[in-house]
Amino acid sequence: MTPLAGSTRATEATVVGGLIEIKNFVQVTENIAPYLYQFALSDIANQISAKDAGDYGITTYYLASDGEYYVIDTQTWFESFTATTGLLSADKDLEIDNPTNFADNALYTFTFSEDSMVPLGGFIKIDFPPEIKFDSVTALLAGTCATTTCTLYGDRSIVVKTTAEVAKSQQVIV
Amino acid sequence: MITTQKAVKDSDDFSLEIWKDEDMTMAIAVLEPGVKIYATSLSPGFLYSLEIYPLITTVQVSSLLYITFESEHTLYQGAKIVIRLPGGL
Numbered sequence: 001m002t003p004l005a006g007s008t009r010a011t012e013a014t015v016v017g018g019l020i021e022i023k024n025f026v027q028v029t030e031n032i033a034p035y036l037y038q039f040a041l042s043d044i045a046n047q048i049s050a051k052d053a054g055d056y057g058i059t060t061y062y063l064a065s066d067g068e069y070y071v072i073d074t075q076t077w078f079e080s081f082t083a084t085t086g087l088l089s090a091d092k093d094l095e096i097d098n099p100t101n102f103a104d105n106a107l108y109t110f111t112f113s114e115d116s117m118v119p120l121g122g123f124i125k126i127d128f129p130p131e132i133k134f135d136s137v138t139a140l141l142a143g144t145c146a147t148t149t150c151t152l153y154g155d156r157s158i159v160v161k162t163t164a165e166v167a168k169s170q171q172v173i174v
Numbered sequence: 175m176i177t178t179q180k181a182v183k184d185s186d187d188f189s190l191e192i193w194k195d196e197d198m199t200m201a202i203a204v205l206e207p208g209v210k211i212y213a214t215s216l217s218p219g220f221l222y223s224l225e226i227y228p229l230i231t232t233v234q235v236s237s238l239l240y241i242t243f244e245s246e247h248t249l250y251q252g253a254k255i256v257i258r259l260p261g262g263l
Contacts, residue, residue, distance in 0.1 A: 010255075018259045025253040034222060034244035037255070044239035044263055046228055053262035058221050060245055062181035063252035070181035070213070072253075073245045075221035080260040083233040116234045168234070 013041060046083045048119065053080045086115030091171055107143055110174045118166035124174060125159045144174045178211065180250065182218050185211040219246035226260070239263075 013022045020041060047053045057076035061069035095109040110126065118124070128134070133155075140150045140158065149161040160174055179185050190205035191198075222244040230237035241257060249255070 018261065018263070020255075020257040020259060022255040022257075023252075025249050025255075026251065034246065035248060036242070036244050037249075038240070038242045040229070040238040040240045042238055043236045044228070044259070045236045046231070046233055047260075047262035048234060050233055051262065053260035056224075056226060056260045057258040058224060058241075058243055059218075059256050060221070060247070060249055061254040061256070062183070062250060063254065064181065064183055068183075069254050070183035071218045072181045072247050072249070073219035073221050075224060075243070076258075077224045080262075081227045081231070083228070084231045086232050086234070115232065 010039070013039075015041070048117070050083050050085045052082045056080050088112050088114050105138075109143070111171060113169050113171050114166070115168065117168045118162055118172075120162060120165045122162045122166070123159050124162065124172070125153075125157055126174065127157045130156065178216060180247070182213045182216045184213050221245050 010022050010025050013020050015021075022039075055076060055078045057074070059074040060072045062072050064070055090110075090112050092109075092111040095111075096106050097109075098106040134152065139145075139152060144150070144160060145158065148163050151159045151161075153159055166172055187207050188205065188209045190209075192202040192204075194200040194202055224243045226239065226241050228235075228237050228239050
């Protein structure tokens with residue numbers, strides 16, 4: 001059972017899988033359509049990524065004298081809400097093994113932690129400032145990109161595909 | 175005004191009787207049982223202004239989830255609401 005916040009007509013809900021069931025509504029004395037229902041459920045986790053959480057549906061039921069529930073009103077809606085992204089925080093300053101101007105083959109090391117879990121097969125995208133030049137043939141031949149799947153996007157971005165789940169707050173070194 | 179039933183449910187049987195006299199002491203005919211409004215002839219009403227949104231909007235965070243809607247019809251004592259959450263939650 002989950003407490004219902006903000007409801008004066010029901011006190012708790014049952015959450016089973018993706019279904020929430022709210023029973024034992026208290027009859028109000030005044031009924032003037034439309035009837036507004038507002039409540040809040042606690043501890044519902046947002047979606048994994050900043051994407052609409054998807055469609056959802058609500059159905060109301062009448063408790064008949066035979067003890068069975070029968071549908072009164074029902075509606076589904078094709079979208080719900082889009083979560084916002086979490087934050088990344090740098091654990092160290094960016095490291096460069098060859099800091100000389102115009103150096104070739106400089107190895108960049110990014111060390112950061114993240115607010116959120118990154119699933120297996122997720123992607124880490126790094127955009128480089130325009131002053132840094134990429135060679136599309138040799139840019140991905142060292143470091144993490146030598147042992148995992150990296151893709152060069154244009155001449156400014158590298159995308160690394162994760163080969164294991166990265167837990168929340170786990171340090172990542174690219 | 176005559177309303178339909180409160181939910182999508184078979185009604186109880188109608189009763190129809192024909193009498194010869196005003197005092198209804200001499201019956202002529204009665205309707206056979208089983209005449210009713212079937213649930214299959216009814217449609218559920220609508221819900222409006224559906225909204226579902228979290229207190230904290232960041233991905234993967236658990237918080238209060240607010241749900242609001244307006245219903246076309248009254249919820250009576252003992253009523254039930256079932257909400258199918260978005261698949262992403």
